[in-house]
Amino acid sequence: MKKNLALLLILALLSTLFCFGAGAEGLTGEIVISVGSDWVDESKAQGKSFMDAVRAYEEANPGVKVTAQGASQQDIKESFQTAALAGGGPDVVIMDNSGHAIDLAAMGLLLPLNQFISDDELEATYQPGPLNSGKFEGVYYSVPWYLDCCGLYCNTDYLEACGLSIPETWEDLDNCLKVLKENGYGGIITYKSAYAFYSFFYQNECPVIDTSGEMPEVVIDNEAGTEAWNFICKLITEDNGLVESFKEATSWDKVYESFANGEATFLLGGDWCKSGINDVGTSVNYAITDMVMGKTRATVLGGWTWNINVNTKYPELAYDFCRYMSSPETYDILKATGKHSAQTSWDVPSGLSEENQDLVVLGEQFPYTMARPSIINEKTIDEIITNAILTVVYGQANAEDSLAAMAAELRANIAANYDI
Amino acid sequence: MMHISGRKRKNLEMRKNWPGYLLIAPAIIAVLALNIYPLFRGIALSFTNYNLVRPNSPIFNTFAGLSNYQRIFTDEKFLLSIGNTFKWTAVNLVAQLVIAMLLALALNKRLRARSFFRTMSLVPWAVPHSIAAMTFTFLFNANVGIINILAVRFGLLSESISWLGNTGTAFWCVAFVAIWKGIPFQMIFILAALQNISGEIYESAEVDGATRWQQFWRITLPIIKEPLAIATILNLIGIVSCFNTIWLMTEGGPLYSTEIIYTYAYRQGFIVHDLGTASASSMVLFVIMMLISAVYLRLSRGDKEGQA
Numbered sequence: 001m002k003k004n005l006a007l008l009l010i011l012a013l014l015s016t017l018f019c020f021g022a023g024a025e026g027l028t029g030e031i032v033i034s035v036g037s038d039w040v041d042e043s044k045a046q047g048k049s050f051m052d053a054v055r056a057y058e059e060a061n062p063g064v065k066v067t068a069q070g071a072s073q074q075d076i077k078e079s080f081q082t083a084a085l086a087g088g089g090p091d092v093v094i095m096d097n098s099g100h101a102i103d104l105a106a107m108g109l110l111l112p113l114n115q116f117i118s119d120d121e122l123e124a125t126y127q128p129g130p131l132n133s134g135k136f137e138g139v140y141y142s143v144p145w146y147l148d149c150c151g152l153y154c155n156t157d158y159l160e161a162c163g164l165s166i167p168e169t170w171e172d173l174d175n176c177l178k179v180l181k182e183n184g185y186g187g188i189i190t191y192k193s194a195y196a197f198y199s200f201f202y203q204n205e206c207p208v209i210d211t212s213g214e215m216p217e218v219v220i221d222n223e224a225g226t227e228a229w230n231f232i233c234k235l236i237t238e239d240n241g242l243v244e245s246f247k248e249a250t251s252w253d254k255v256y257e258s259f260a261n262g263e264a265t266f267l268l269g270g271d272w273c274k275s276g277i278n279d280v281g282t283s284v285n286y287a288i289t290d291m292v293m294g295k296t297r298a299t300v301l302g303g304w305t306w307n308i309n310v311n312t313k314y315p316e317l318a319y320d321f322c323r324y325m326s327s328p329e330t331y332d333i334l335k336a337t338g339k340h341s342a343q344t345s346w347d348v349p350s351g352l353s354e355e356n357q358d359l360v361v362l363g364e365q366f367p368y369t370m371a372r373p374s375i376i377n378e379k380t381i382d383e384i385i386t387n388a389i390l391t392v393v394y395g396q397a398n399a400e401d402s403l404a405a406m407a408a409e410l411r412a413n414i415a416a417n418y419d420i
Numbered sequence: 421m422m423h424i425s426g427r428k429r430k431n432l433e434m435r436k437n438w439p440g441y442l443l444i445a446p447a448i449i450a451v452l453a454l455n456i457y458p459l460f461r462g463i464a465l466s467f468t469n470y471n472l473v474r475p476n477s478p479i480f481n482t483f484a485g486l487s488n489y490q491r492i493f494t495d496e497k498f499l500l501s502i503g504n505t506f507k508w509t510a511v512n513l514v515a516q517l518v519i520a521m522l523l524a525l526a527l528n529k530r531l532r533a534r535s536f537f538r539t540m541s542l543v544p545w546a547v548p549h550s551i552a553a554m555t556f557t558f559l560f561n562a563n564v565g566i567i568n569i570l571a572v573r574f575g576l577l578s579e580s581i582s583w584l585g586n587t588g589t590a591f592w593c594v595a596f597v598a599i600w601k602g603i604p605f606q607m608i609f610i611l612a613a614l615q616n617i618s619g620e621i622y623e624s625a626e627v628d629g630a631t632r633w634q635q636f637w638r639i640t641l642p643i644i645k646e647p648l649a650i651a652t653i654l655n656l657i658g659i660v661s662c663f664n665t666i667w668l669m670t671e672g673g674p675l676y677s678t679e680i681i682y683t684y685a686y687r688q689g690f691i692v693h694d695l696g697t698a699s700a701s702s703m704v705l706f707v708i709m710m711l712i713s714a715v716y717l718r719l720s721r722g723d724k725e726g727q728a
Contacts, residue, residue: 078690085472103693106473192585245562247585250671257563376473379691390675394587416694417473 028063029314031321034080034090037070049336057324064317074251077104084109084309091312092322094145097133097303097371098195099378104307105136106376111308113140116319126326129301130342133371143322144342146334147303149369150196151362152292153259153267153277156285158185166289170203170231173266173292177239180265187241189264192249194385195300195372196268197232202370203294204228209373209381209410216375216414220385221407228294233392233399242393256280270302271338271359288358290365301371303342340366376417384409462706465699472693488700492688497676498701501684505660505708508595508680512659515599517652520606525636527607528614538611545604553668556597560584584670587677594669594678598662602655609651613644653716660709681705 033054041047054066069090071079076093077100083089085107095101104110113122119140122131126144134142154166159176162183167173177187190196201208206224210217219225235241245258252273259267260282267273274288291299306322308315324330326342331351334341338356340348340363348363372378388406391397397405434441466488469479492498527538544552559565560583568580583593617640625635641648663682666672672679672687679687681701689698 081690103473106475107693108475244580244582244585247582247674248560248562249585250673254561254563257561261563263563377692383691387675390673394675396675417471419477 026063027061027317027320029317030065030067031091031312031314031318032067032069033092033094033321034069034071034076035094036073036076038073039094040068040070045336046333049333053325053330053333056329057321066321080104080309081107081109084311087311089309089311091309091314091318093307093309094304095142095307097130097142097144097147097301097305098382099133099372099374101134101142101305101307102136102374102376102378105134105139105141109310110141111310111312111315111318113143113308113319116316117323125344126342127344127366129366129369129371130303130305132374133301133303134305134307135374142305142307143319143326145304145306145326146339147301147342147366147369148270148272148340149299149301149362149365150199150268150270150291151299151365152289153269153273154287154289155185155259155262155265156287158262158265161185166287167292169293170200174231174235174239176265177235177241181240186243186258186262186264187239188235188266188268189243189245189249189255189258190268191252191255192246192386194382194389195302197385197389198300198370198372199268199291199298200232200294201225201228202298202300203291203296204231205295205298207370207373208385209375209414211373211375215418216373218407218410218414220410221403224295226403229403230399231294232389233402236389236392237395237399247390247393252276259286260284271340271356271362274338274356274359288361290361297365297368299365299369301369305342375414377413380413381410384413459706462699462702465695466703468696468699470695470699472695484696488696489704492697492701492704497679498681498684500676501672501679501681501701502704504591504676504678505680505682505705507591508598508662509656509659511595512598512602512662513652513656515595516602516606516655516659519599520603521610523603524607524610524614525640527611541607542604544601545608547601549601549662549664550668552597552601553665556593557584557669560593585674587674590670590674591678594666597669598659598665601665602658605658606651606655609647610644613647614640617643649716653713656712656716657709660705681708 035050038044038046039050042051051068054068058064058066073096077095080089080093080095081104084104089109095104101110105112122140127147130144130147131140131142134140134144152167156166158180159166162176162179162185164176164179165172167176180187198208201220201224204224204227206219206222206228208218208220208225210219220229243258243264245254245263249255249258252269253276255267255269256273256276257280258264259273260277260280262284267277268291277284277286290297306325308318308322312318328341328343328345331341331346333339335351335353335356338352338359340346340351348366349357349360352359352363373381375381384406388397388402391402391405392399467484467486469477469482469484469487471477471480474480523541527534527541531537547555559567562568562580562582562585565580565583567583568577571577572580581589583589621639622635625639630638660680661682662680663686666678666680666683667686670678672683681704685698685701685705688694688701692698
């Protein structure tokens with residue numbers, strides 16, 4: 001009797017173990033995802049559509065539970081990094097594609113995607129810019145979700161008042177700023193970072209930092225880079241091109257306020273600025289257009305990616321969830337928010353809702369949109385470039401000296417993070 | 421009389437007091453885990469090569485000697501942050517001390533609605549650092565900030581300026597917020613000390629012909645000197661480690677004009693990802709705070725001995 005009972009117990013134990021094992025294959029488990037607070041705020045369309053998609057995933061995969069945690073968009077990387085370094089953290093985190101994933105991959109905190117999907121499949125599924133923004137030492141770490149790029153928002157009231165048309169080239173922009181200044185109107189507002197300024201370098205065929213070789217190489221002070229830098233400095237000094245609010249624009253809210261209140265005539269920013277400006281409640285009439293053209297057409301890439309924590313207990317499930325969230329199955333989220341999927345299959349005009357058709361012009365820039373350099377500590381690189389711009393804004397250095405100092409600091413920073 | 425050896429007495433005391441030890445154990449463990457361990461770990465890291473983005477480097481997590489210190493002391497930004505830390509501390513300390521003293525003296529008088537004023541003066545202390553920083557950032561805003569709107573309306577400025585975006589004004593604006601926030605803490609200590617002074621002393625002094633200034637200088641100040649020193653030391657620690665206000669308002673900028681050692685250490689740790697130099701700069705801050713505290717404690721002890 002006792003023997004039979006023991007046998008029964010062993011069988012029950014084995015079947016339980018088998019069920020759990022089979023479950024892992026059949027995707028069961030509980031994962032925590034860390035996303036920006038707006039994505040979990042169901043009182044708004046953005047959060048509602050996102051959480052609906054999460055629930056749909058849970059329904060399609062019985063035995064799976066996804067807990068979405070809202071986090072500050074600005075601190076999401078730092079929060080994740082701290083938790084992951086301590087051996088914990090959410091299983092999945094979304095991050096800006098401005099180099100965060102590179103830092104985390106360098107620290108060994110992200111799972112490489114090659115254990116779930118081949119590079120060829122990834123390259124066939126996603127656009128190269130967003131995909132490369134999560135590539136470190138030849139390995140992909142981020143599943144691209146949506147992408148955006150920097151465009152030009154123009155206050156058409158001011159332009160009409162000055163008899164100007166929307167600028168299309170560097171020369172047009174230069175001329176516009178001069179005329180606007182003469183008529184007492186403000187120039188450009190953008191986020192106080194290097195983000196929008198990368199576009200001018202790219203338009204002059206300068207990648208700022210060349211990452212095509214084995215080691216990153218600073219090229220910001222080559223001939224093309226110097227030309228682009230001189231143009232930026234000219235806009236700042238001669239045309240008084242950056243409005244006063246730029247100096248304190250450490251959040252996009254301040255950028256929207258400046259434009260919506262009529263301080264600036266131009267805003268350099270991505271598709272998200274439209275809702276930001278409208279939320280401020282503006283009476284300004286404005287147009288959204290593509291970035292001005294230099295030697296070539298180019299603009300800087302933005303967007304967000306899905307990343308998997310190296311500490312996750314459910315890597316397969318985490319990857320499947322990332323795949324799902326960036327797949328056509330969840331295009332409704334992007335439609336609701338006016339964002340463009342990073343999938344190659346995404347059709348820009350039909351992917352946007354009726355009221356967001358004015359953002360199509362930004363989507364049309366994607367073929368010539370370039371990512372920021374994929375290097376370690378991109379945030380520090382950004383800070384160095386921003387500070388160089390500020391030294392010119394404050395009149396502490398001229399174009400030549402600021403460029404030389406910036407290039408030297410960039411080289412020193414790269415040398416500290418790579419075996420050079 | 422029965423003789424009890426030292427060891428036995430200790431055992432007896434231990435047996436008698438064990439519930440007490442048990443009760444304070446959680447606090448001791450918390451202090452060890454959250455204060456003592458991080459302190460020693462920080463000291464160790466400051467002598468270690470610990471660049472988080474280079475975990476595969478052969479020198480990662482190896483003894484670095486003084487190289488982290490050497491690197492920060494050759495970094496212009498760190499030297500600037502030391503200067504800013506002293507400036508920040510001096511400005512905050514002096515302003516908070518003087519204003520808190522004046523407020524406390526005023527609130528110690530028999531005023532009408534004294535309770536109301538006392539309560540109101542504590543409001544800045546009750547406001548969380550982050551809320552205060554966000555509110556003042558909004559007030560200083562170049563576009564919609566009330567300070568600019570009023571200054572332009574009353575002709576003090578021809579056009580709005582970015583108070584937090586200019587190198588000449590950012591430091592003073594952030595310091596203003598920290599001073600506003602720090603005054604109640606200092607004031608409450610002084611007020612408590614003032615309330616312990618008997619009115620008879622002042623009456624006698626008045627009879628002897630002492631002026632108000634003499635009363636303050638010869639009676640009030642010597643009596644409240646000790647609590648004042650303690651309050652100042654505690655306040656000093658708060659001032660030097662005032663990270664939230666600075667980071668939320670300016671992130672140490674523009675062009676590092678509001679960068680103090682604390683923000684520099686944060687930048688090194690969380691943006692540059694180099695925990696070695698971040699810890700080294702934190703150690704410098706730690707030493708500075710230890711020295712200042714030691715000087716104050718010595719001064720207050722010296723006074724005590726003098727009085728004895």
